[in-house]
Amino acid sequence: MTSEDGKSPLFDDAVATLKGLPSEGGQDELRRAYLDHLAAHPDGMWRACGAGHVTASALVFDPVAERVLLTLHGKLGMWLQMGGHCEPEDRTLAGAALREAREESGIEGLELLPGGPVRLDRHHTPCAWHLDVEYAARAPRGAVAAISDESLDLRWFGYDEVADVADDSVVRLMAATRARVDGV
Secondary structure, rough: OOOOOOOOHHHHHHHHHHHHHOOOOOOOOHHHHHHHHHHHOOOOOOOOOOOEEEEEEHHHHHHEOOEEEEEOOOOOEEEEEEEEEEEOOOOHHHHHHHHHHHHOOOOOOOOOOOOOOOOOEEOOOOOOOOEEEEEEEEEOOOOOOOOOOEEEEEEEHHHHHHHHEEEHHHHHHHHHHHHHHHHO
């Protein structure tokens, strides 16, 4: 579904979400780069945009047990947060991130932290540049994860274990998530 200007509601939501992010946290330059990319690429939300595309992810966390759920990505062989490409049925970035988190974790009842995205991260993948908009999702008490077809493994890690298994981008996302949780 597209609007009169040929852009999808998801595109419009992405622009509004990015424009609404606070300038704090040292991510303003990256936020501007995402907005410039979308201005230059009306198809910049979709996997088909070879110049790069906006993706949505969510770090699933259990604040009671002080741990995060990471997936061993099937194609990249890295421990990462849940996330991926936006789909035509997605109407918002937050909705796309929550959908990806549910699909890849098998956990129903996830709730995104209030306040919008936790951070942004741009990284190169085999398909193109990913301009990832990263959220955090609180798992309900007693949540049981189920591995998806996209993962080689799925595992809960204590906050103090993440740096030993994941790259710096995941560590930064976890730190930003913890700061947001402490502020809620």
